[in-house]
Amino acid sequence: MYTLDEWKAVLLKNLLELQQLEGQDANTRIRRSLKEQEIGQHCCQAGESLSDPDLTLLKEALGLDEQQWHAYKSKVRPEQE
Numbered sequence: 001m002y003t004l005d006e007w008k009a010v011l012l013k014n015l016l017e018l019q020q021l022e023g024q025d026a027n028t029r030i031r032r033s034l035k036e037q038e039i040g041q042h043c044c045q046a047g048e049s050l051s052d053p054d055l056t057l058l059k060e061a062l063g064l065d066e067q068q069w070h071a072y073k074s075k076v077r078p079e080q081e
Helices: 004-020 026-049 052-062 066-073
Strands: none
Touching: 004 026, 004 052, 026 052, 026 066
């Protein structure tokens, strides 16, 4: 289980990597989609492991509002059975 600082480092790295994925070619679009799913998965995991006050601090540190946070979480695909 990660601490607030560890989640902040992981998600900041993810968001920076997403920002660097520019272009409209098919390969870049796929990579962006996969990175958004990874960010969403990390948002879900952070939400499960952090207290509500720490989660609020994390969102503020990342510059994400509730709508953006939930948008990333919605990118997570359910596990295939």
